[in-house]
Amino acid sequence: MTSAPLPTTTFDPQALRGDFPILGERIGDHPLVYLDSAATSQKPQSVIDAEVAFLTRSNAAVHRGAHTLAADATELFEDARASVAGFVGAEPEQLVWTSGATAGLNLVAYSLGNASIGRGGAEARRFALAAGDEIVVTETEHHANLIPWQELAARTGAVLRHIPVHDDGMLDLEAAANLIGDRTRVVAFPHVSNVLGIVNPVAELVALAQGVGALTVLDACQSAPHIPLDLPALGVDVAVFSGHKMLGPYAIGGLYGRSEVLEALPPFLTGGSMITTVTLDSAEYLPPPQRFEAGTQPVSQAIGLAAAVRYLEGVGMDAVHAHERMLERRLRDGLRSVAGIRLLGDPSTSSGQVREVERVALSAFDVDGVHAHDVGQFLDSRGIAVRVGHHCAQPLHRRFGLTASVRASAALYTTEDDVDVFLDAVSGVRAYFGAGR
Numbered sequence: 001m002t003s004a005p006l007p008t009t010t011f012d013p014q015a016l017r018g019d020f021p022i023l024g025e026r027i028g029d030h031p032l033v034y035l036d037s038a039a040t041s042q043k044p045q046s047v048i049d050a051e052v053a054f055l056t057r058s059n060a061a062v063h064r065g066a067h068t069l070a071a072d073a074t075e076l077f078e079d080a081r082a083s084v085a086g087f088v089g090a091e092p093e094q095l096v097w098t099s100g101a102t103a104g105l106n107l108v109a110y111s112l113g114n115a116s117i118g119r120g121g122a123e124a125r126r127f128a129l130a131a132g133d134e135i136v137v138t139e140t141e142h143h144a145n146l147i148p149w150q151e152l153a154a155r156t157g158a159v160l161r162h163i164p165v166h167d168d169g170m171l172d173l174e175a176a177a178n179l180i181g182d183r184t185r186v187v188a189f190p191h192v193s194n195v196l197g198i199v200n201p202v203a204e205l206v207a208l209a210q211g212v213g214a215l216t217v218l219d220a221c222q223s224a225p226h227i228p229l230d231l232p233a234l235g236v237d238v239a240v241f242s243g244h245k246m247l248g249p250y251a252i253g254g255l256y257g258r259s260e261v262l263e264a265l266p267p268f269l270t271g272g273s274m275i276t277t278v279t280l281d282s283a284e285y286l287p288p289p290q291r292f293e294a295g296t297q298p299v300s301q302a303i304g305l306a307a308a309v310r311y312l313e314g315v316g317m318d319a320v321h322a323h324e325r326m327l328e329r330r331l332r333d334g335l336r337s338v339a340g341i342r343l344l345g346d347p348s349t350s351s352g353q354v355r356e357v358e359r360v361a362l363s364a365f366d367v368d369g370v371h372a373h374d375v376g377q378f379l380d381s382r383g384i385a386v387r388v389g390h391h392c393a394q395p396l397h398r399r400f401g402l403t404a405s406v407r408a409s410a411a412l413y414t415t416e417d418d419v420d421v422f423l424d425a426v427s428g429v430r431a432y433f434g435a436g437r
């Protein structure tokens with residue numbers, strides 16, 4: 001069915017699995033087959049060790065104390081920033097720590113809201129939204145890149161509009177070109193949808209937004225662990241990602257911003273650690289990134305995330321991407337061959353051939369006659385972990401006439417065997433539930 005040759009894996013995923021202790025676990029009588037990496041990734045021992053080592057030997061408050069331990073902790077914390085910034089092609093001062101992508105997207109939306117009520121002075125005026133201005137998102141958004149914009153629209157009187165998605169999961173770029181216009185102030189979109197797995201055309205969307213002077217906000221949650229990323233080269237103004245999806249700890253994420261954007265944006269959260277001078281009536285703020293990092297920071301998590309990106313870089317992001325492309329093809333070709341399965345986001349040519357589009361190893365699908373939750377339980381009884389539900393993308397599911405789907409997603413530690421065990425189990429689902437064979 002597929003004509004192009006499969007990408008090849010240049011590392012031994014079986015050997016690499018030894019670095020991830022949880023992958024040796026069993027679920028009942030079955031070895032764990034973990035296909036839920038888009039929800040959260042598993043962690044290599046080096047990430048766990050990095051956090052433990054920091055907490056065991058170097059823990060102290062960063063940027064505050066004058067003692068040796070505090071200086072060591074501060075150095076480790078800032079080294080971690082440099083490592084994670086480097087992983088996405090950015091400078092350290094362009095990376096703000098957040099507690100995750102959701103926090104990062106809220107940070108941008110609330111900062112724009114503050115600019116809209118005059119905070120941040122003259123420099124921030126270009127970010128102010130007024131009644132009738134437009135914020136453009138896509139129909140494919142995770143709720144984290146939708147609701148903060150709904151709230152910003154409600155606070156400012158701006159109008160939220162969306163770029164529709166075609167039946168095959170591709171964004172409607174013609175509609176985008178018509179939609180993005182003089183009133184557009186923000187264009188926010190995912191690099192990769194967490195339901196469709198398709199890599200969106202960032203360059204085209206950035207060009208449309210730049211053409212009207214709109215701010216671009218990229219949700220890079222589902223690309224950062226899978227594709228070599230150079231955020232400055234993508235040309236976006238702001239991008240966010242979550243540590244726990246890229247082999248790192250929970251409660252840590254990154255917000256990348258172009259320097260001129262971060263320097264002009266007013267802060268969202270305020271308080272300790274983000275100021276230069278404070279009187280009882282007013283405060284002056286530090287430059288970015290500290291301006292956006294009020295309060296005590298997730299220090300051990302940042303150090304764990306730095307270990308995670310070192311691990312990914314050790315394997316090599318080109319190698320990770322090639323391995324996952326191979327898995328993606330195996331996964332989707334396999335699912336296509338199972339009767340009664342409808343894949344979401346499955347572009348094909350007019351003659352029914354698979355259309356090659358750039359994507360990550362993530363497939364969401366509906367099984368005719370069987371509820372997604374039943375599919376999930378059936379798979380779980382065989383040790384296979386997948387995600388079922390709306391995956392925090394209700395509008396997209398509604399677009400496809402669904403309330404829920406099943407999603408299988410891979411990472412660098414996923415093997416062809418994992419995919420085959422999954423496909424074998426899925427092929428028995430409809431018969432098991434009496435929905436066909």
Ligand SMILES: Cc1ncc(COP(=O)(O)O)c(C=O)c1O
Nearest residue numbers: 100101102142144194219221242
């Ligand atoms: C595309 C996308 N955006 C945003 C998020 C939110 O990430 P977090 O819950 O880590 O903040 C997710 C998580 O599933 C996601 O897949």
